[in-house]
Every structure is written in structure tokens, then in C-alpha cells.
Amino acid sequence: MVTVEEQAIDRARDAASREAWAEAYPLLHALDPARLGPDDQASLADAAWWTSRVEESIVARARAYTGYETAGRPREAAMMAWLLYYEHQLARHTSTAAGWLSRARGQLRDQPECEEQCYLVWVETEEAQERGAFAEAAEKASEMAAIARRCGNTDLLAMSTLAQSGVLLAEGRVAEGLARLDDAMCAATAGELSAFFTGWIYCLGLQASMACADLRRAAEWAEAAMAWCASMPEANNFRGLCRVHRAQVAELSGDWARAADEAAVTCAELLPYETRTAAEAVYVTAGIQRRRGDLTAAEASYARAHELGRDPQPGLSLLHLAQGKAAAAAAGLRGALARENAEEAGLPDRTRLLAAQVEVALALGDLDLSRAAADELAAGARAWEERCGSAHTVLHARAAAARGAVAYAADEEDARALLHRALALWLELGVPYEAAQVRMTLAAAARTGGDEEGARLELQAARAVFTRLGAEPDTRRATALLSGADRRLPGGLTDRETQVLRLVAAGRTNRSIAAELVISEHTVARHLNNIFAKLDVSSRAAATAYAYTHGLA
Secondary structure: OOOHHHHHHHHHHHHHHOOOHHHHHHHHHOOOHHHOOHHHHHHHHHHHHHOOOHHHHHHHHHHHHHHHHHOOOHHHHHHHHHHHHHHHHHOOOHHHHHHHHHHHHHHHOOOOOOOOHHHHHHHHHHHHHHOOOHHHHHHHHHHHHHHHHHHOOHHHHHHHHHHHHHHHHHHOOHHHHHHHHHHHHHHHHOOOOOHHHHHHHHHHHHHHHHHOOOHHHHHHHHHHHHHHHHHOOOOOOHHHHHHHHHHHHHHHOOOHHHHHHHHHHHHHHHOOOOHHHHHHHHHHHHHHHHHHOOHHHHHHHHHHHHHOOOOOOOHHHHHHHHOOOHHHHHHHHHHHHHHOOOOOOOHHHHHHHHHHHHHHHHHOOOHHHHHHHHHHHHHHHHHHHHHHOOOOOHHHHHHHHHHHHHHHHOOOOOHHHHHHHHHHHHHHHOOHHHHHHHHHHHHHHHHHOOOHHHHHHHHHHHHHHHHHHOOHHHHHHHHHHHHHHHOOOHHHOOHHHHHHHHHHHOOOOHHHHHHHHOOOHHHHHHHHHHHHHHHOOOOHHHHHHHHHHOOOO
């Protein structure tokens, strides 16, 4: 006669065999651990992991390892040891992770070729890659593929393709690396892989796409990943890991409401176990709050992201700039750039910092620093083009926008051409907020050149985007500039000349005016010459008197 306990074990095993983890977990968890063999403990570990009970998963997996080792099943023991290595590595428990990796290697040392050895070769691939030994890493990735192919394991063959992609990307062969990445991702979208490996490849592939600043590829794979997550049972630990990338893409694409919602759900799904990915979601939220003008909330979110392990730069410095703390903004970026060594850090990460440095340096009137940062951005974009084979990436748009802003501040003739290039790139990439910011600078450049109609068109287009996004501070700024453009100014002055005249009337020096308007002192002097000529005056005092008598001061 079958006992009640045996019936419970059978129900638990049936749920586990169907990968119905939400159903399997309570059934397995309720059983006496002493009655569970290593296979049942392994199933309990999987069920706990899929339902976001990572600590319980680790405990159950360690019991499974002990059971397999005692039973003389080295391959299964090695698999448990490797998974424990991976979990502890993600949690940054490096010493514990190293111990489990050593156990995995020990279990397989005297075994004939088997699919579990692929995991060890994968580790060797990543270790060689981190040392910069790319030839060795490529050889190891090929060895992993060969073992997977001989063992007939489709999952591990797809992972070996992803490993090969990682080596190529690290080596700087971005176009080739992304092609291999697409191959691995297609295996996931085609339903060729088990659920665990499908989610794993989606997460790692999305990380690689974002690291390469390939917004279109990331957007396509993020939607595919979330469609897969939606088709899975609700107990799916990959949801939050994939969702954060969809939040990042939505933020860049201007769907801020969706980005904020996705970020909030990501945190709920991942905390307290996967803090690093949750921190990225908090950082996305902070950026939206900052642009919408909720500076207090943004400050709290940047602090939370930092607490969870995410460097809050460059967003925090841009927040400080919005708060009028330009010196603090500059100091924060200096520290972040010092930490983010160009050779050690991913190029896209550094370009975000450099783009912010251009903005902050221009606000401080430091044309030399802004030019140096823009030049490094341009050099980085050229290097990236050689690696990825495209001149139409986020990096190229950032570089063009920075060079255009610096050229305008320095009163260089090619400023408008550079800004039009940046605008075209942002529009092509589908990044509306950055495109609207470029339009604001283009409007200023048009006015400086006497093209009031061109300035008005750019301001109107920028304001429409800011209004749609809910970027209230930028909307107010664009509206104010449009209001000024719609007024007939005395003496034939342009809006920028009127701004300079008001500051002259307030007793400001050329240097102070340059810092206030984010232009060079040379440009201020040129505006003053134009003002003197249009007003038929020959001194700052006479210009000041004109300003007061005509309601401009």
C-alpha cells in the first residue's frame, strides 16, 4: 500500500519533471529532507531557484552534491558543484566559488569525456579572456563546442557559440562577435533549447548588446526575451533579469512611463537576491526622475542605486548640474573617469561619462576641458567604428553632439553641421530626448547666425518632444526661448544678443557672461560688437543705459 508520504513524493517528482516549479517547490519543501535523495534535492534546488529563493536553492544544491558524491555519481556531483560555483560567483563570494569550482574539477578529473566538462572549459575560456589571452580563449571556446557536439547537447552547443561571441567582442572584433551572438540568440528564439538555457542565453546576450551600445539589437532581443518570459509559468526567475534591459531600451526610446513601470517591476522581481541588476533598474528610474524635474526623488534613487552597488555616475553629476552645483558635478565626473580607466572599462560606459563631462565643463565655461572630452569621444567613436563596422551607433551620436556643442561654444563655423549630424544620428537611432537636446543647441546656433526662423523651428520641435516625454524643466526652457523669439526686440537684436545685453546691464564681466550662457569669451566679445553696432553705442555704459530705457534690463 502506498503511504501518504510516498504519494507526496510522487506528486513532487511529477511537478518537477514537468518543470512546474511553482507547484513543485511547496511539495518538495514540505517533505522531510532526510527522505529526499540527491535527485530530489537537486529538483528542490531548481524549484527554489526558479521561484527566487536563491539561498534555499544553494542549501538544497549542496545537499544534492553530498548525496551524489556519497552515491558515487561524479558527473552529477560535478554539475552541482559547478552550479554552486556559478551562484557564489554571481554573489561575489569569490573564495567560496573557487572552492566549489575546485570540487567540480576534482569530480571530473578521471572521467571520460562528458557534457559536464563543457562547463569547466567555459570557465577556462572566460579566465583566458580576462587575461587578454584571446587565442587561448578562442581555442577553449572551440573545445567547448566540440565536446557539446560530440555529446549531442544542443543547450551547451548554443552556450559555446555565446562563449565564442564573448571572446570576439572582448578582442575588439565586434562585428564578428555580434554575428555569433545572433546565432546563439536565434537558437533561443527558435525554441531549440531547454527553458534554463533559453533564459540564460537571453540574459547574457542582452548584456552583450547593451555593452556594445547596439540599441536596435538590444530592443529586438529584449522584446523576444520578454515574449518568451510571458509564455513561461509565472515562476520564472529570468523575468527581472531580462526586464531591466527592456527598461533601459524604453528609457532611451522615449517611452518613459513604460521604462519606469518596467524598472519598478524589475526591482520587485529581483530584490533582495539579484542586487546588481536591480541597481541598474533604480538607476534608470533616477534618470527619468531627473529629466522630469523631480530632483529630490532622483537624488534618493541615485543614492539607492549606489547602495545596491551601481556607480551613480554620470547621472548624479547631471543631477548636481540641474541643482546648480556645477563644481560638485565636475568633481564627481573626475572621480568616475579616474575609476573608469579607458583600457580597463567598456568603451560605451566611458563615453557616457565623457558626454556628461562636456556638458558640465561647458556650464563652467571650461572650453579646454570640454574640448578634450569631446576629442576623446570622437577618437572613441572612430575606434568603435573600426571594431563594429558601423558609423551609426549611440557612440557616434554622442561624439557628434559633444563636438557640435563645443564648436558652438567656441564660435566655430562647422558647429551647425556637426549638430545636424548629431541630430540625424539620434533620430535614426530613435532616441528622442537626446535629439531634442541637440535641437536646443541648434536653435541657439541658428540665432547666433541670424536665422530666427530656423531657431524657431528647432525650438518648436524640441518643445513638442519634451512635452510628450514629461520633461518639464526642458519644456519650460524651450517655451521661454520661443516666447523671446516671438517678441520683436528693439534695435534688431537677436535673442542671444539680448541675453548678453541684460547681463552687461547687470554689471557682469565677459568671463561671467560666457560661463552663464555656456559660450566662449570670444563669442561674448563678438556679440558685444554686434550690439554696439546695432544700437549705435560705443561703450558698455551706453549699452546699459539703452537696456534700461527699452525695458531690457
